[in-house]
Amino acid sequence: MPNPVLDAVVERAEEISALGPANETLGRLDDQAAKALRETGAIRMLQPKTHGGLELHPREFAETIMKIASCDGATGWVSGVVGVHPWEMAMADPKVQDEVWGTDPDTWIASPYAPMGLLRPVDGGYVFNGHWQFSSGTDHCDWIFLGAFLADEDGAMLQPPRAMHAILPRADYEIVADSWDVVGLRGTGSKDIVVRDAFVPEYRVIDFQDVIDGRLAKERGLTNPMYHLPFSAAFPLGITASVIGICEGALAHHLAYQRDRVQITGTAVRDDPYVLYAVSEAAAEIAASRSALLDNVCRVYDMVEAGETVDFARRAAGRRIQTSAAWRAVRAVDEIVARSGGNAMRNDNPLQRFWRDAHVGLTHAIHVPGSVYHAAALTDIGVEPPQGPMRSMI
Numbered sequence: 501m502p503n504p505v506l507d508a509v510v511e512r513a514e515e516i517s518a519l520g521p522a523n524e525t526l527g528r529l530d531d532q533a534a535k536a537l538r539e540t541g542a543i544r545m546l547q548p549k550t551h552g553g554l555e556l557h558p559r560e561f562a563e564t565i566m567k568i569a570s571c572d573g574a575t576g577w578v579s580g581v582v583g584v585h586p587w588e589m590a591m592a593d594p595k596v597q598d599e600v601w602g603t604d605p606d607t608w609i610a611s612p613y614a615p616m617g618l619l620r621p622v623d624g625g626y627v628f629n630g631h632w633q634f635s636s637g638t639d640h641c642d643w644i645f646l647g648a649f650l651a652d653e654d655g656a657m658l659q660p661p662r663a664m665h666a667i668l669p670r671a672d673y674e675i676v677a678d679s680w681d682v683v684g685l686r687g688t689g690s691k692d693i694v695v696r697d698a699f700v701p702e703y704r705v706i707d708f709q710d711v712i713d714g715r716l717a718k719e720r721g722l723t724n725p726m727y728h729l730p731f732s733a734a735f736p737l738g739i740t741a742s743v744i745g746i747c748e749g750a751l752a753h754h755l756a757y758q759r760d761r762v763q764i765t766g767t768a769v770r771d772d773p774y775v776l777y778a779v780s781e782a783a784a785e786i787a788a789s790r791s792a793l794l795d796n797v798c799r800v801y802d803m804v805e806a807g808e809t810v811d812f813a814r815r816a817a818g819r820r821i822q823t824s825a826a827w828r829a830v831r832a833v834d835e836i837v838a839r840s841g842g843n844a845m846r847n848d849n850p851l852q853r854f855w856r857d858a859h860v861g862l863t864h865a866i867h868v869p870g871s872v873y874h875a876a877a878l879t880d881i882g883v884e885p886p887q888g889p890m891r892s893m894i
Contacts, residue, residue, distance in 0.1 A: 503556065506564045508540035513571050520572035523687025524853065527680055530687075533575050534640045538606050542568060542579045546726065546734075547586035551597055552605025555724050558734065558797045562741040566790065569745025570752065573857030574687025576745050578637035580738025581688075585609040585645060587734050588665070590727055591716045593703040596667055600643050610641035610693075613735070614865070615663050617648040617695060620655045625701040628666055635675070636690040642670045644693065647708075663708040672698040684853075684860030714804065725805035732815050732894050733800045736866040740793055740826045743861040747786050747829035750854035754836045755779070757844060757851060764841075775839050785832035789825040796821040813879035816894050820876040826867045830858045866893060 509516070515536060522530040529537075537543055545561045547553025556564075565583065569576020589597060589609060600607050617630020632646060650662045676692035708731075710716040717727040726734075758769040758779070769775050796818050803810055810818075837844065837855050844851045861867070875885040875894055885891060 503560045503564065505541045505545055505554065505556065506560065506567060509542065509564055509567050509571075512536050512540060513567070516568060516571040516575055520574065520687065520850065520853065523572065523574045526689075527686055528639045528689025528691075529575060529578055529637060533572070533687075534578075534637075537568075537575065537579060543583050543608055544586065544605065545583060546590075547601075547605070548590040548597075548722075551601035553586060553590075555726065558726055558729065558737060558801055559794050562737050562794055562797060565738050565741040566745035566748060569742040570749035572687070573742070573746040573749065573854055573861070574685055576742040577685055577688045577739075577857075577861065578640075580742035581636040582608050582610065582641065584735055584738045585611060587727065587729075588645065588706070588711060588731075589667075590722060591711065591720050592667060592706060596704050599669070600667075607643065608637065608641040609667075610635045610638040610644040611646070612693070613645060613647040613665065615647040615649050615661075617646055617666070618651040618655065618657060619648045619664055619666060619700065619705065620651045621653060622699070625699060626666070626705060628668070628695050628698045628700045630695050632693040633679075634690045635693045636688045638675055638691055638693065639689050644668050644670075644673060646673070646693065646695065665706040665708055665711070666700050667704040667706070668695065668698060668700060672700075682860060684856030684858075714810065725801055728804040729797075729800060730810050730815050730818075732819055733797060733810070736819070736822050736893075737793070737797055739861070739864055739866050740822050743826045743858060743867070744786065744789050744793060744829045746854055746858045746861060747789070747833045750833045750851060750858060751783060751786055751836065753849075753851040753854060754840055754844075757840065757849065761841065778835050778839055782832035782836045786829045789829035789832075792821050792828075793825045796825075812885075812891070812894065813876075816872065816876040816879050816885075819872045819894050820869075823867055823869045823872050826862055827869065830862050833858050 519530050519533040523533055544553045545556045549555050565576055565580040568579045612632050612634050616632045617628055619626035619628055646666045648664045648666050650658045674694040679692035680690050712731040714728045714730050761769045871890045875890050878885045
């Protein structure tokens with residue numbers, strides 16, 4: 501199936517790669533890098549056609565993110581994170597969709613989804629306050645999804661907690677300058693966000709529970725199976741695809757650097773069977789990670805297309821596949837970096853930047869394996885996991 505966005509990215513791959521150092525120096529995407537993403541259509545891949553989107557298959561989305569990330573980790577990461585937000589916006593009230601995309605279908609939406617704010621109900625909506633970290637690509641976005649918990653009229657969080665997603669325009673939140681000083685993925689500009697007493701109309705708030713199992717897409721009458729994916733299949737996809745793409749980029753830079761390298765022992769890498777074995781093993785592991793992630797999302801897509809319910813056990817298994825794919829790819833990069841020699845760590849060698857970016861990408865909450873593996877194992881043996889944190893993000 502033709503993928504016009506991937507084709508456009510391939511045509512501009514050298515440009516995206518060349519802007520990597522500028523992104524890192526700026527601590528956000530260079531304006532030209534953001535412009536390239538807009539012009540390729542990378543952020544509109546999951547956007548509804550009713551508002552200028554492309555509605556591509558999630559596999560095509562993931563493949564494109566991998567390619568971008570193989571050129572530059574930060575650009576790929578922003579594409580994967582910001583690129584998934586139109587997927588959820590398609591389920592939002594049509595009124596807010598028109599507010600966001602009505603005059604410009606290339607308007608970008610930031611996040612984070614972590615529930616670090618409180619929504620206090622008032623007439624017509626909510627008063628919103630909170631402080632969030634890690635809003636990737638936020639400098640180039642004009643709207644934002646923010647995770648929150650519902651509060652009562654006195655401002656105390658409801659019990660049991662009820663998670664929501666609030667949608668705000670740029671005028672209603674503050675981007676905290678100089679709040680993103682990290683060792684990797686520096687070019688993502690994943691800065692802090694602060695909201696102080698903002699009024700959020702009721703139509704700009706989504707109940708997270710309605711999104712996590714695909715229920716809201718049915719209520720909105722969306723027919724494309726892509727919108728019926730569970731949140732736990734759609735949201736991690738761009739993030740993990742970017743990490744795997746970064747690992748593919750690291751492998752490419754390693755191979756280019758090693759081609760003519762002679763080790764301190766006097767042995768050329770091309771004549772060292774031990775290094776060559778490690779390189780091949782790493783390449784196979786990265787390829788396996790890619791295949792696992794793509795196969796997983798295709799299987800879930802096929803389920804929803806057939807009208808099947810993606811139950812908790814299948815969602816947990818899918819999250820296990822997605823999480824393990826990221827870890828497998830980054831471990832493979834460690835194996836080749838350890839055999840790249842000290843000069844690979846010089847700042848003018850892009851390999852070290854890809855290595856750092858891969859490891860920072862692995863620290864995202866969506867890649868923490870503990871509760872995901874635990875829950876998936878319990879369902880495998882026929883035991884229902886308990887309510888609470890073990891079920892989060894599944």
